[in-house]
Amino acid sequence: MAATITDRLFTTRIASGRLLYKLYFIAFIAGIFSLCYYRLTHIPSDHPILWLLVSLAEFWFAATWVFQQGFRWAPTFHVTYPDRLPSNLPPVDLFVCTADPDREPPMLVADTLLSLMAYDYDANKLAFYLSDDGGSELTFHAIYQASLFAKHWLPFCRKYKVEPPAPQAYFSAENMDVGGGCQSFRRDYDLVKAKFEEMQNRIKIVGKSKKVPEVTRRGHKGFREWDSEINPRDHQTILVVLLQGNGKDVDVEGKPMPTLVYVSREKRSGHPHHYKAGALNALNRVSSLMSNAPLILNVDCDMHSNNSQALRDAVCFFLDPKEGHRIGYVQFPQSFNGVTKNDLYANGVKRIYEIEFFGTNAHNGPMYAGTGSVHRRESLNGRKFDPNFPIKLEDKSVKGSKNWTELEEKAKELIRCDYEMGKPWGKEMGVMYGCAVEDVFSGLVFHSRGWQSVFCSPERKAYLGLAPVNTNDTLIQHKRWSTGSLEIFLSDYCPWTHGVGRLKLGQIMCYSFYTLWALWCLPMLCYALIPPLAMANGISLFPQVTDPWFKVFASLGIASHIFSLGELMWAKGTIKMWWNETRMWMMKGSSSYLFSVIVIILKSVGISETGFEITSKVINQEALKRYNQEIMEFAVPSPMFIPTTTLSLLNLYCLLQTTPKILEVGLGGLDHLALQLIISGYISIISMPLYEALFLRKDKGRMPTSVTTYSITLAFLVFYLSSFVM
Numbered sequence: 001m002a003a004t005i006t007d008r009l010f011t012t013r014i015a016s017g018r019l020l021y022k023l024y025f026i027a028f029i030a031g032i033f034s035l036c037y038y039r040l041t042h043i044p045s046d047h048p049i050l051w052l053l054v055s056l057a058e059f060w061f062a063a064t065w066v067f068q069q070g071f072r073w074a075p076t077f078h079v080t081y082p083d084r085l086p087s088n089l090p091p092v093d094l095f096v097c098t099a100d101p102d103r104e105p106p107m108l109v110a111d112t113l114l115s116l117m118a119y120d121y122d123a124n125k126l127a128f129y130l131s132d133d134g135g136s137e138l139t140f141h142a143i144y145q146a147s148l149f150a151k152h153w154l155p156f157c158r159k160y161k162v163e164p165p166a167p168q169a170y171f172s173a174e175n176m177d178v179g180g181g182c183q184s185f186r187r188d189y190d191l192v193k194a195k196f197e198e199m200q201n202r203i204k205i206v207g208k209s210k211k212v213p214e215v216t217r218r219g220h221k222g223f224r225e226w227d228s229e230i231n232p233r234d235h236q237t238i239l240v241v242l243l244q245g246n247g248k249d250v251d252v253e254g255k256p257m258p259t260l261v262y263v264s265r266e267k268r269s270g271h272p273h274h275y276k277a278g279a280l281n282a283l284n285r286v287s288s289l290m291s292n293a294p295l296i297l298n299v300d301c302d303m304h305s306n307n308s309q310a311l312r313d314a315v316c317f318f319l320d321p322k323e324g325h326r327i328g329y330v331q332f333p334q335s336f337n338g339v340t341k342n343d344l345y346a347n348g349v350k351r352i353y354e355i356e357f358f359g360t361n362a363h364n365g366p367m368y369a370g371t372g373s374v375h376r377r378e379s380l381n382g383r384k385f386d387p388n389f390p391i392k393l394e395d396k397s398v399k400g401s402k403n404w405t406e407l408e409e410k411a412k413e414l415i416r417c418d419y420e421m422g423k424p425w426g427k428e429m430g431v432m433y434g435c436a437v438e439d440v441f442s443g444l445v446f447h448s449r450g451w452q453s454v455f456c457s458p459e460r461k462a463y464l465g466l467a468p469v470n471t472n473d474t475l476i477q478h479k480r481w482s483t484g485s486l487e488i489f490l491s492d493y494c495p496w497t498h499g500v501g502r503l504k505l506g507q508i509m510c511y512s513f514y515t516l517w518a519l520w521c522l523p524m525l526c527y528a529l530i531p532p533l534a535m536a537n538g539i540s541l542f543p544q545v546t547d548p549w550f551k552v553f554a555s556l557g558i559a560s561h562i563f564s565l566g567e568l569m570w571a572k573g574t575i576k577m578w579w580n581e582t583r584m585w586m587m588k589g590s591s592s593y594l595f596s597v598i599v600i601i602l603k604s605v606g607i608s609e610t611g612f613e614i615t616s617k618v619i620n621q622e623a624l625k626r627y628n629q630e631i632m633e634f635a636v637p638s639p640m641f642i643p644t645t646t647l648s649l650l651n652l653y654c655l656l657q658t659t660p661k662i663l664e665v666g667l668g669g670l671d672h673l674a675l676q677l678i679i680s681g682y683i684s685i686i687s688m689p690l691y692e693a694l695f696l697r698k699d700k701g702r703m704p705t706s707v708t709t710y711s712i713t714l715a716f717l718v719f720y721l722s723s724f725v726m
């Protein structure tokens with residue numbers, strides 16, 4: 001193999017079997033055209049509006065299928081060669097965000113931080129910045145404890161190449177990888193484990209009592225910031241250097257430790273803080289003063305590193321002699337811990353990160369996903385890519401001995417709540433403001449400035465995170481995502497206007513798919529409302545079984561289902577996972593996306609603002625039990641449930657109402673309603689868990705009575721109104 005070694009640090013391969021895919025594509029697109037032709041040439045005279053609405057829904061399904069070709073056309077994989085990396089690697093600044101000690105337990109944040117600190121990388125070149133938008137002493141305490149434990153953890157990881165480098169996962173009972181090892185390993189293991197448990201206990205006790213003991217508080221001057229109580233939405237600037245890099249702080253083996261800084265930017269009522277985007281920009285400025293590494297990795301506090309080599313993989317892309325200068329950021333997949341076997345809520349997002357993102361590699365790379373991404377500081381800070389003037393990855397980092405007290409004071413000035421006034425932050429510089437999915441928005445802006453990104457998916461998962469574990473959190477998360485996505489489409493950076501000439505066609509298609517997510521609610525509502533109601537009123541909107549056009553509808557329906565199932569199975573999914581995913585797609589479509597469209601309309605008339613609702617990362621034991629048994633959790637009287645439950649009840653009712661007629665006339669007599677029966681039957685079967693939660697279950701996770709009452713009333717109302725209109 002030696003002969004094939006070149007200086008390239010990564011190579012690219014396009015998936016095989018594309019000819020087969022192209023044949024499928026041609027057949028499917030032919031089906032779409034036939035369907036459109038049928039819809040346009042067979043408009044009935046008695047119910048043209050219903051026909052038109054169903055046709056528009058189908059047109060939109062077809063359009064999203066076309067956008068999706070951006071992901072499907074040419075899946076492209078990258079292979080890195082970290083063993084070819086030079087010994088002198090570029091410095092990296094690492095940003096971790098947290099925002100709420102109740103929803104994001106401090107122990108989780110400490111664990112994530114420790115996992116990142118254990119990267120196989122020269123500690124002198126790493127600087128960690130933790131942003132705490134909760135301004136919480138409990139979080140600060142946990143980070144302080146982590147900085148002490150790191151003195152044991154880092155040498156241990158270095159010596160034994162520990163994987164996963166997250167202590168909580170590594171020392172958990174489920175981790176079978178620890179093995180026997182030599183005697184010295186056992187001794188070190190026991191010692192470090194004991195230290196870890198001590199730290200965990202301290203954090204736990206403080207978490208319970210919500211108070212840091214006086215003795216501990218005296219251990220670090222940073223605690224003085226909390227001498228008087230702090231309101232997370234209104235407080236002074238807090239910035240504490242916990243570990244001084246460049247050899248000042250050393251571990252138990254006397255080796256240098258990375259820099260570690262706790263940051264909680266100033267918050268005052270009346271000053272917008274721009275949520276996570278604002279936090280990242282604050283860290284950007286602080287880090288530029290204290291370390292100024294040319295690369296920036298950002299990670300959410302709920303995603304720990306699972307692969308101590310991943311950072312080296314990322315660096316391969318930036319240092320590659322041929323393509324490196326074009327790359328603005330490297331995106332790792334988001335993978336999740338503890339997702340159930342069949343991924344009950346489809347939050348494992350396998351389809352996005354194990355299928356679709358490979359397709360984006362073919363045209364300038366993936367969207368920025370907010371966590372697990374390494375950015376070039378220059379592109380983050382607004383610089384355009386110019387192929388004629390390639391910028392080398394320059395190391396302009398702050399080196400040598402530093403006056404930390406002075407740096408602390410200067411850095412505090414950069415994170416005052418009025419610092420950004422009149423400055424280009426959030427517009428031309430840094431992460432973009434004004435959108436609930438600051439990540440995808442910013443990625444789009446970087447792409448339109450000419451930068452490429454790459455999707456890097458090493459065999460050993462780079463990060464493992466927490467996904468929502470109940471229906472309400474899932475629907476709220478998707479509401480945020482689809483609202484933010486639509487905000488992007490409606491912004492000045494719309495892929496259809498600003499993107500033209502700046503983005504590749506495939507890229508525009510991918511961005512169209514994501515940014516128009518929310519609009520899916522319209523065809524979904526049409527399809528879940530009109531066919532069943534029309535059926536109940538004896539109106540046919542589809543070709544009858546004996547009509548040759550029936551075959552077009554049937555083939556498109558069957559083909560798209562088989563394809564999406566096959567794709568998920570290829571990504572090592574299960575049939576049940578696909579079924580769950582389909583159900584969640586319908587639920588998100590009819591709830592999250594519908595609410596997004598409403599929110600956007602209200603925002604455009606100035607009635608509401610979009611924000612960032614943080615997902616809770618805690619779950620109670622009883623709910624966890626149900627989650628592990630894959631029983632859907634409703635429990636809270638959330639308005640998010642009402643549209644979905646109403647539609648599923650309506651479909652069931654229409655189905656039950658039509659069944660006696662079938663029995664009367666025999667199936668043949670309902671030939672003209674066959675497809676409508678199938679649609680309602682399909683919706684009813686997939687809604688089984690909803691019916692159980694509404695009517696059969698007795699546990700605490702069942703549907704609250706208020707939701708049941710509202711949904712039943714609404715379903716009947718819609719049903720009776722329809723009989724007047726139709």
Ligand SMILES: O=c1ccn([C@@H]2O[C@H](COP(=O)(O)OP(=O)(O)O[C@H]3O[C@H](CO)[C@@H](O)[C@H](O)[C@H]3O)[C@@H](O)[C@H]2O)c(=O)[nH]1
Nearest residue numbers: 097098099133275276279300301369370371436437614615
């Ligand atoms: O005011 C805020 C709100 C949130 N966060 C942090 O943002 C991160 C993501 O929040 P989370 O509640 O976990 O949302 P998710 O839906 O899991 O996040 C996904 O979607 C977000 C965009 O909506 C992206 O920023 C994330 O990277 C992506 O993982 C967390 O670390 C939070 O601490 C802040 O720092 N400040």
Ligand SMILES: [Mn+2]
Nearest residue numbers: 300302466615
């Ligand atoms: Mn998250």
